[in-house]
Amino acid sequence: xxxxxxxxxxxxxxxxxxxxxxxxxxxxxxxxxxxxxxxxxxxxxxxxxxxxxxxxxxxxxxxxxxxxxxxxxxxxxxxxxxxxxxxxxxxxxxxxxxxxxxxxxxxxxxxxxxxxxxxxxxxxxxxxxxxxxxxxxxxxxxxxxxxxxxxxxxxxxxxxxxxxxxxxxxxxxxxxxxxxxxxxxxxxxxxxxxxxxxxxxxxxxxxxxxxxxxxxxxxxxxxxxxxxxxxxxxxxxxxxxxxxxxxxxxxxxxxxxxxxxxxxxxxxxxxxxxxxxxxxxxxxxxxxxxxxxxxxxxxxxxxxxxxxxxxxxxxxxxxxxxxxxxxxxxxxxxxxxxxxxxxxxxxxxxxxxxxxxxxxxxxxx
Ligand SMILES: Cc1ncc(COP(=O)(O)O)c(C=O)c1O
Numbered sequence: 001x002x003x004x005x006x007x008x009x010x011x012x013x014x015x016x017x018x019x020x021x022x023x024x025x026x027x028x029x030x031x032x033x034x035x036x037x038x039x040x041x042x043x044x045x046x047x048x049x050x051x052x053x054x055x056x057x058x059x060x061x062x063x064x065x066x067x068x069x070x071x072x073x074x075x076x077x078x079x080x081x082x083x084x085x086x087x088x089x090x091x092x093x094x095x096x097x098x099x100x101x102x103x104x105x106x107x108x109x110x111x112x113x114x115x116x117x118x119x120x121x122x123x124x125x126x127x128x129x130x131x132x133x134x135x136x137x138x139x140x141x142x143x144x145x146x147x148x149x150x151x152x153x154x155x156x157x158x159x160x161x162x163x164x165x166x167x168x169x170x171x172x173x174x175x176x177x178x179x180x181x182x183x184x185x186x187x188x189x190x191x192x193x194x195x196x197x198x199x200x201x202x203x204x205x206x207x208x209x210x211x212x213x214x215x216x217x218x219x220x221x222x223x224x225x226x227x228x229x230x231x232x233x234x235x236x237x238x239x240x241x242x243x244x245x246x247x248x249x250x251x252x253x254x255x256x257x258x259x260x261x262x263x264x265x266x267x268x269x270x271x272x273x274x275x276x277x278x279x280x281x282x283x284x285x286x287x288x289x290x291x292x293x294x295x296x297x298x299x300x301x302x303x304x305x306x307x308x309x310x311x312x313x314x315x316x317x318x319x320x321x322x323x324x325x326x327x328x329x330x331x332x333x334x335x336x337x338x339x340x341x342x343x344x345x346x347x348x349x350x351x352x353x354x355x356x357x358x359x360x361x362x363x364x365x
Contacts, residue, residue, distance in 0.1 A: 002304050002344045002353045005184050009348040014244055018190070021236040031232050033212070040235040041195070043242055047162060048169045048177070050197045052204035055230030056211045059158040059180020062194040063091035063128070065228065066176045069196075069206040070152060072097050076125040077324075078154075081111045082313035082333045084130040088156050089314045091178075092128065100124070101315045101325040103332050107272040109286070109340070110137050113145055115326045126152035131160030131170045133309070134186065134252075134283035135274060139165040139173050146174065154178075157197075159283040161186040162245060167278075171197045181230075181238055186252070186283050187245050189234035248347035252282035255345050255354050259285055262358035267291065267365075284309055285345035287361070292341050295364055299343070302360045307342045 025036060037055045045053040056062050072078065073096035080088060082101040092099045103115035109132055116127060127146060146153040153174025157163075160170040161179065171177015181193035196207045209216050214225030260273060269288040274280035286309065289295045296306050313333045314320050343357055 002349065002357060003346075004305050004307055004342070004344050005346050006348045007183070011244075014240070017240045018237055021240050022233055025232045025236050028232070033229055034232050036232040036235040036239070037230050040230070040239045040242075043239055044179075044195055045197060047242065047245075048171055048197045050169075050172050050177075051199045052201065053195045053197045054204050054207040054211065055235060056194045056196060056207070057226075057228035057230065058192040059156075059178060059182060059185075059194040060087035060091045060094075061211070061226060061228040062178035062180070062196045063088065063154075063156060064095045065207050065210045065226065066154065066178050066196050066203070067092065067095035067097060067126075068210055068223075069203045070126075070175060072125050072152075075123060077121060077123040078126050078128050079116050079119045079124060080128040080156075081130050081132070082315045082325075082330055083109050083310060083336060084132065084156070084314060085158065085310070086314060086317060087158075087180075088128065088130055089320060097125070098123075099314075099320070099323055101313075101323065101330060101333075103326050103328075103330045104336060106332050106336065108135060108137055109133070109271065109336055110135060112332070113138070113141055115328070116145070118326050118328060119324070120149060124149070124151050126154050126175075128154045128156055130156040130158075131163060133271075133286055134160050134163050134281035135271075136160060136163045136165045136170050136279050137275070139168070143173055158182070158185065161281060161283075162249065163281040164278045172199070175200065176203055181234065186249060186281055187238065187241055189237050189241075191231070191234055193230050193234040193238065194228075195230070249281045251347040251349075252345055253277060253280070255349055256280070256282045256285055258351075258354050259343075259345070259358065262355070263287065263361050265362050265364055268295070268361060282345050284342045286340050286342050288336070288339045289341060290339060292339050295361075296341055298364055299360060304357055304360055305344060308337075308340060309342050310337055310340075313337045
Protein backbone atom coordinates (compact mmCIF):
# COMPACT_ATOMS: atom_id res chain seq x y z
CA UNK A 1 0.00 0.00 0.00
CA UNK A 2 1.31 3.50 -0.80
CA UNK A 3 0.61 5.18 2.52
CA UNK A 4 -0.30 8.79 3.36
CA UNK A 5 2.79 8.84 5.63
CA UNK A 6 5.52 6.25 6.05
CA UNK A 7 7.69 6.92 9.11
CA UNK A 8 9.23 3.45 8.99
CA UNK A 9 10.85 4.33 5.66
CA UNK A 10 12.66 7.40 7.02
CA UNK A 11 16.46 7.69 6.52
CA UNK A 12 18.53 5.53 8.88
CA UNK A 13 20.71 8.52 9.81
CA UNK A 14 17.66 10.47 10.98
CA UNK A 15 16.44 7.55 13.08
CA UNK A 16 19.90 7.06 14.63
CA UNK A 17 20.15 10.72 15.57
CA UNK A 18 16.64 10.65 17.06
CA UNK A 19 17.43 7.61 19.18
CA UNK A 20 20.63 9.29 20.40
CA UNK A 21 18.68 12.47 21.22
CA UNK A 22 16.11 10.54 23.25
CA UNK A 23 18.88 8.71 25.12
CA UNK A 24 20.53 12.03 25.92
CA UNK A 25 17.30 13.39 27.39
CA UNK A 26 16.72 10.25 29.46
CA UNK A 27 20.26 10.40 30.82
CA UNK A 28 20.01 14.15 31.53
CA UNK A 29 17.41 13.54 34.23
CA UNK A 30 15.47 16.71 33.19
CA UNK A 31 12.24 16.06 31.29
CA UNK A 32 10.04 19.18 31.28
CA UNK A 33 10.89 22.77 30.25
CA UNK A 34 14.67 22.44 30.18
CA UNK A 35 17.47 23.19 27.74
CA UNK A 36 16.08 21.07 24.91
CA UNK A 37 12.91 23.18 24.84
CA UNK A 38 14.93 26.41 25.06
CA UNK A 39 17.24 25.31 22.22
CA UNK A 40 14.37 24.27 20.01
CA UNK A 41 12.47 27.51 20.70
CA UNK A 42 15.51 29.51 19.59
CA UNK A 43 16.04 27.36 16.49
CA UNK A 44 12.35 27.51 15.51
CA UNK A 45 12.13 31.29 16.00
CA UNK A 46 15.22 31.71 13.78
CA UNK A 47 13.82 29.39 11.15
CA UNK A 48 10.55 31.40 11.08
CA UNK A 49 12.36 34.76 11.11
CA UNK A 50 10.68 35.97 14.32
CA UNK A 51 11.92 37.03 17.73
CA UNK A 52 10.20 34.38 19.86
CA UNK A 53 8.86 30.84 19.76
CA UNK A 54 7.15 29.33 22.79
CA UNK A 55 6.80 25.54 22.86
CA UNK A 56 3.42 24.21 23.98
CA UNK A 57 1.63 20.89 24.22
CA UNK A 58 -0.02 20.83 20.78
CA UNK A 59 -1.31 23.00 17.92
CA UNK A 60 -4.78 23.42 19.34
CA UNK A 61 -3.43 24.77 22.64
CA UNK A 62 -1.12 27.09 20.68
CA UNK A 63 -4.23 28.78 19.24
CA UNK A 64 -6.08 28.90 22.57
CA UNK A 65 -3.06 30.29 24.40
CA UNK A 66 -2.41 32.76 21.59
CA UNK A 67 -5.99 34.07 21.82
CA UNK A 68 -5.71 34.37 25.58
CA UNK A 69 -2.45 36.35 25.35
CA UNK A 70 -4.48 38.99 23.46
CA UNK A 71 -7.29 38.90 26.04
CA UNK A 72 -9.66 37.56 23.40
CA UNK A 73 -12.52 35.68 25.04
CA UNK A 74 -16.15 35.98 26.00
CA UNK A 75 -18.16 38.28 23.71
CA UNK A 76 -15.44 38.40 21.03
CA UNK A 77 -15.88 37.00 17.52
CA UNK A 78 -13.14 35.39 15.42
CA UNK A 79 -13.75 34.92 11.71
CA UNK A 80 -12.31 31.71 10.30
CA UNK A 81 -12.82 28.98 7.71
CA UNK A 82 -15.16 26.00 8.02
CA UNK A 83 -12.72 23.93 5.91
CA UNK A 84 -10.14 23.14 8.57
CA UNK A 85 -9.32 20.69 11.33
CA UNK A 86 -11.98 20.88 14.05
CA UNK A 87 -9.15 21.86 16.43
CA UNK A 88 -8.94 25.35 14.88
CA UNK A 89 -12.50 26.10 15.93
CA UNK A 90 -12.41 24.17 19.19
CA UNK A 91 -9.46 26.33 20.29
CA UNK A 92 -11.52 29.50 19.68
CA UNK A 93 -14.41 28.08 21.70
CA UNK A 94 -12.11 26.93 24.51
CA UNK A 95 -10.69 30.46 24.74
CA UNK A 96 -14.30 31.57 25.38
CA UNK A 97 -14.67 33.41 22.05
CA UNK A 98 -17.20 32.83 19.25
CA UNK A 99 -16.20 31.48 15.83
CA UNK A 100 -17.87 32.98 12.75
CA UNK A 101 -17.54 31.10 9.48
CA UNK A 102 -16.73 32.70 6.12
CA UNK A 103 -16.66 30.94 2.75
CA UNK A 104 -13.62 29.77 0.77
CA UNK A 105 -12.17 30.34 -2.69
CA UNK A 106 -12.78 27.34 -4.91
CA UNK A 107 -9.32 27.50 -6.53
CA UNK A 108 -7.38 27.13 -3.26
CA UNK A 109 -9.91 26.21 -0.53
CA UNK A 110 -8.56 29.17 1.46
CA UNK A 111 -10.69 31.92 3.06
CA UNK A 112 -12.32 34.37 0.66
CA UNK A 113 -11.86 38.04 1.71
CA UNK A 114 -15.21 39.07 0.17
CA UNK A 115 -17.04 36.57 2.35
CA UNK A 116 -14.96 37.55 5.39
CA UNK A 117 -16.01 41.17 4.84
CA UNK A 118 -19.68 40.13 5.09
CA UNK A 119 -18.95 38.43 8.43
CA UNK A 120 -17.47 41.50 10.15
CA UNK A 121 -19.37 42.88 13.14
CA UNK A 122 -18.59 45.32 15.96
CA UNK A 123 -17.62 42.23 18.00
CA UNK A 124 -15.03 40.97 15.49
CA UNK A 125 -11.60 40.89 17.16
CA UNK A 126 -9.57 38.87 14.66
CA UNK A 127 -9.36 36.80 11.51
CA UNK A 128 -7.79 33.39 12.04
CA UNK A 129 -6.33 32.31 8.69
CA UNK A 130 -5.60 28.64 8.15
CA UNK A 131 -2.78 27.96 5.68
CA UNK A 132 -4.56 24.84 4.53
CA UNK A 133 -2.52 21.96 3.03
CA UNK A 134 0.64 24.11 3.32
CA UNK A 135 -0.48 26.99 1.09
CA UNK A 136 0.01 30.69 1.78
CA UNK A 137 -1.79 33.20 -0.42
CA UNK A 138 -2.53 36.91 -0.64
CA UNK A 139 -0.91 37.96 2.63
CA UNK A 140 -0.70 41.59 1.46
CA UNK A 141 -4.50 41.56 1.11
CA UNK A 142 -4.99 40.13 4.61
CA UNK A 143 -2.52 42.47 6.29
CA UNK A 144 -4.26 45.50 4.69
CA UNK A 145 -7.73 44.09 5.40
CA UNK A 146 -7.02 43.64 9.11
CA UNK A 147 -5.37 47.04 9.40
CA UNK A 148 -8.44 48.74 7.87
CA UNK A 149 -10.86 46.77 10.02
CA UNK A 150 -8.68 47.39 13.09
CA UNK A 151 -8.64 43.71 14.06
CA UNK A 152 -5.87 41.17 14.69
CA UNK A 153 -4.49 38.97 11.94
CA UNK A 154 -3.83 35.50 13.38
CA UNK A 155 -2.44 32.43 11.61
CA UNK A 156 -3.05 28.73 12.11
CA UNK A 157 0.16 27.30 10.62
CA UNK A 158 -0.39 23.67 11.65
CA UNK A 159 -0.02 22.59 8.01
CA UNK A 160 2.38 25.22 6.65
CA UNK A 161 5.83 24.76 8.23
CA UNK A 162 8.05 27.43 6.72
CA UNK A 163 5.81 28.15 3.73
CA UNK A 164 6.50 31.78 2.83
CA UNK A 165 4.92 34.71 1.05
CA UNK A 166 7.44 37.19 -0.37
CA UNK A 167 10.15 35.81 1.93
CA UNK A 168 8.12 36.06 5.14
CA UNK A 169 7.25 32.77 6.82
CA UNK A 170 3.68 31.87 7.82
CA UNK A 171 2.92 32.95 11.35
CA UNK A 172 4.97 36.14 11.10
CA UNK A 173 2.38 38.39 9.41
CA UNK A 174 0.13 39.20 12.35
CA UNK A 175 0.15 39.10 16.14
CA UNK A 176 1.17 35.43 16.27
CA UNK A 177 1.26 32.12 14.42
CA UNK A 178 0.28 28.78 15.91
CA UNK A 179 2.17 25.65 14.86
CA UNK A 180 1.40 21.98 15.47
CA UNK A 181 4.13 19.34 15.60
CA UNK A 182 1.75 16.39 15.49
CA UNK A 183 3.75 13.49 13.98
CA UNK A 184 2.25 13.72 10.47
CA UNK A 185 2.98 17.44 10.11
CA UNK A 186 5.85 18.58 7.87
CA UNK A 187 7.82 19.09 11.10
CA UNK A 188 6.51 16.52 13.56
CA UNK A 189 7.48 15.15 16.97
CA UNK A 190 7.02 11.53 18.08
CA UNK A 191 3.91 12.57 19.96
CA UNK A 192 2.04 15.84 20.47
CA UNK A 193 3.73 19.23 20.35
CA UNK A 194 3.12 22.80 19.25
CA UNK A 195 4.49 26.35 19.36
CA UNK A 196 3.39 29.95 19.20
CA UNK A 197 5.65 32.26 17.22
CA UNK A 198 5.58 36.03 17.57
CA UNK A 199 7.63 39.21 17.40
CA UNK A 200 6.03 40.51 20.61
CA UNK A 201 7.94 40.03 23.85
CA UNK A 202 4.72 40.58 25.75
CA UNK A 203 2.83 37.83 23.88
CA UNK A 204 5.77 35.43 24.30
CA UNK A 205 6.01 36.07 28.04
CA UNK A 206 2.27 35.74 28.51
CA UNK A 207 2.25 32.47 26.52
CA UNK A 208 5.00 31.09 28.79
CA UNK A 209 2.88 31.92 31.83
CA UNK A 210 -0.31 30.45 30.35
CA UNK A 211 1.30 27.15 29.24
CA UNK A 212 2.40 26.48 32.81
CA UNK A 213 -0.79 26.83 34.93
CA UNK A 214 -0.70 30.62 34.70
CA UNK A 215 2.39 30.61 36.88
CA UNK A 216 4.48 33.80 36.70
CA UNK A 217 7.07 32.52 39.18
CA UNK A 218 7.26 29.09 40.70
CA UNK A 219 4.04 28.52 42.72
CA UNK A 220 2.79 32.09 42.12
CA UNK A 221 -0.21 32.18 39.75
CA UNK A 222 -1.18 35.42 38.03
CA UNK A 223 -3.61 33.71 35.60
CA UNK A 224 -5.77 30.61 35.27
CA UNK A 225 -3.53 28.86 32.75
CA UNK A 226 -3.28 25.42 31.18
CA UNK A 227 -0.93 22.50 31.49
CA UNK A 228 0.43 22.69 27.95
CA UNK A 229 4.20 22.28 27.89
CA UNK A 230 6.41 20.91 25.14
CA UNK A 231 8.31 17.92 26.58
CA UNK A 232 12.10 17.75 26.45
CA UNK A 233 12.03 14.52 24.42
CA UNK A 234 9.83 16.06 21.74
CA UNK A 235 11.89 19.26 21.67
CA UNK A 236 15.08 17.20 21.18
CA UNK A 237 13.44 15.22 18.36
CA UNK A 238 12.18 18.43 16.72
CA UNK A 239 15.65 19.98 16.81
CA UNK A 240 17.03 16.96 14.95
CA UNK A 241 14.15 16.85 12.46
CA UNK A 242 14.58 20.54 11.69
CA UNK A 243 17.78 19.54 9.82
CA UNK A 244 15.64 17.50 7.43
CA UNK A 245 12.78 19.98 7.01
CA UNK A 246 14.03 21.64 3.80
CA UNK A 247 15.02 18.36 2.20
CA UNK A 248 11.64 16.80 2.98
CA UNK A 249 9.77 19.92 1.77
CA UNK A 250 11.76 19.83 -1.50
CA UNK A 251 10.73 16.21 -2.04
CA UNK A 252 7.06 17.05 -1.35
CA UNK A 253 7.26 19.88 -3.92
CA UNK A 254 8.84 17.56 -6.50
CA UNK A 255 6.05 15.04 -6.04
CA UNK A 256 3.45 17.82 -6.35
CA UNK A 257 5.06 18.99 -9.60
CA UNK A 258 4.92 15.43 -10.96
CA UNK A 259 1.21 15.32 -10.08
CA UNK A 260 0.58 18.66 -11.83
CA UNK A 261 2.44 17.42 -14.92
CA UNK A 262 1.07 13.89 -14.93
CA UNK A 263 -2.54 13.86 -13.70
CA UNK A 264 -4.67 14.29 -16.80
CA UNK A 265 -8.14 12.91 -16.22
CA UNK A 266 -11.20 14.99 -17.14
CA UNK A 267 -12.99 13.63 -14.04
CA UNK A 268 -10.30 15.03 -11.73
CA UNK A 269 -9.50 18.67 -11.01
CA UNK A 270 -6.40 20.00 -9.22
CA UNK A 271 -6.23 23.04 -6.93
CA UNK A 272 -4.45 26.19 -8.16
CA UNK A 273 -0.68 26.04 -8.59
CA UNK A 274 1.19 28.13 -6.00
CA UNK A 275 2.51 31.54 -7.06
CA UNK A 276 6.11 30.46 -6.44
CA UNK A 277 8.12 27.56 -5.06
CA UNK A 278 8.03 28.82 -1.47
CA UNK A 279 4.33 29.55 -1.07
CA UNK A 280 3.25 25.91 -0.77
CA UNK A 281 4.95 23.16 1.25
CA UNK A 282 2.49 20.41 0.29
CA UNK A 283 1.59 19.07 3.68
CA UNK A 284 -1.22 17.55 1.62
CA UNK A 285 -1.90 17.20 -2.09
CA UNK A 286 -5.60 17.43 -2.76
CA UNK A 287 -7.59 16.58 -5.88
CA UNK A 288 -11.26 17.21 -6.59
CA UNK A 289 -13.70 14.76 -8.12
CA UNK A 290 -17.50 14.72 -8.30
CA UNK A 291 -17.35 10.99 -7.60
CA UNK A 292 -14.91 11.39 -4.73
CA UNK A 293 -16.01 8.37 -2.70
CA UNK A 294 -15.89 6.03 -5.69
CA UNK A 295 -12.43 7.38 -6.59
CA UNK A 296 -11.23 6.89 -2.99
CA UNK A 297 -12.34 3.22 -2.95
CA UNK A 298 -10.92 2.64 -6.43
CA UNK A 299 -7.50 3.96 -5.32
CA UNK A 300 -7.50 1.92 -2.13
CA UNK A 301 -8.38 -1.27 -4.05
CA UNK A 302 -5.28 -0.60 -6.17
CA UNK A 303 -2.99 -0.09 -3.18
CA UNK A 304 -3.13 3.71 -2.86
CA UNK A 305 -4.19 5.11 0.49
CA UNK A 306 -6.18 8.36 0.64
CA UNK A 307 -8.01 10.57 3.12
CA UNK A 308 -10.51 13.43 3.07
CA UNK A 309 -9.52 16.84 4.46
CA UNK A 310 -12.27 17.43 5.44
CA UNK A 311 -15.45 15.42 4.89
CA UNK A 312 -17.70 17.72 6.98
CA UNK A 313 -17.31 21.52 7.06
CA UNK A 314 -17.06 22.66 10.68
CA UNK A 315 -20.40 24.55 10.64
CA UNK A 316 -22.12 21.20 9.91
CA UNK A 317 -20.52 19.43 12.89
CA UNK A 318 -23.23 18.96 15.57
CA UNK A 319 -21.73 21.28 18.25
CA UNK A 320 -21.32 24.08 15.67
CA UNK A 321 -24.62 23.97 13.79
CA UNK A 322 -26.03 27.17 15.25
CA UNK A 323 -22.93 29.30 14.83
CA UNK A 324 -22.94 32.47 12.77
CA UNK A 325 -21.89 32.15 9.11
CA UNK A 326 -21.60 34.43 6.06
CA UNK A 327 -25.22 35.66 5.53
CA UNK A 328 -24.91 34.55 1.90
CA UNK A 329 -24.16 30.99 3.03
CA UNK A 330 -21.12 28.75 2.69
CA UNK A 331 -21.89 27.21 -0.66
CA UNK A 332 -18.27 26.77 -1.79
CA UNK A 333 -17.15 25.17 1.48
CA UNK A 334 -20.06 22.74 1.31
CA UNK A 335 -19.54 21.72 -2.30
CA UNK A 336 -15.75 21.54 -1.81
CA UNK A 337 -15.93 19.14 1.14
CA UNK A 338 -18.13 16.80 -0.94
CA UNK A 339 -15.45 16.57 -3.65
CA UNK A 340 -11.97 16.83 -2.09
CA UNK A 341 -9.61 13.87 -1.74
CA UNK A 342 -6.03 13.86 -0.38
CA UNK A 343 -3.62 11.52 -2.14
CA UNK A 344 -0.19 10.37 -0.87
CA UNK A 345 2.47 13.11 -1.00
CA UNK A 346 5.18 12.41 1.57
CA UNK A 347 8.98 12.59 1.39
CA UNK A 348 9.53 8.84 1.55
CA UNK A 349 7.58 8.10 -1.64
CA UNK A 350 9.70 6.74 -4.50
CA UNK A 351 9.36 7.90 -8.11
CA UNK A 352 7.79 4.50 -8.83
CA UNK A 353 5.13 5.20 -6.17
CA UNK A 354 4.45 8.65 -7.64
CA UNK A 355 4.13 7.27 -11.17
CA UNK A 356 1.80 4.54 -9.95
CA UNK A 357 -0.48 7.13 -8.29
CA UNK A 358 -0.56 9.19 -11.51
CA UNK A 359 -1.22 6.16 -13.73
CA UNK A 360 -4.00 4.77 -11.55
CA UNK A 361 -5.74 8.16 -11.28
CA UNK A 362 -5.54 8.66 -15.05
CA UNK A 363 -7.19 5.27 -15.62
CA UNK A 364 -10.19 6.13 -13.42
CA UNK A 365 -13.39 6.14 -15.49
C1 LIG B 1 -5.21 23.28 10.52
C2 LIG B 1 -4.98 22.66 11.86
N1 LIG B 1 -5.15 23.39 12.97
C3 LIG B 1 -4.93 22.90 14.19
C4 LIG B 1 -4.54 21.60 14.37
C5 LIG B 1 -4.36 21.08 15.75
O1 LIG B 1 -3.08 20.63 16.02
P1 LIG B 1 -2.82 19.54 17.16
O2 LIG B 1 -3.34 18.23 16.67
O3 LIG B 1 -1.35 19.57 17.36
O4 LIG B 1 -3.58 20.00 18.37
C6 LIG B 1 -4.34 20.77 13.25
C7 LIG B 1 -3.91 19.38 13.41
O5 LIG B 1 -4.45 18.47 12.87
C8 LIG B 1 -4.57 21.32 11.95
O6 LIG B 1 -4.38 20.59 10.86
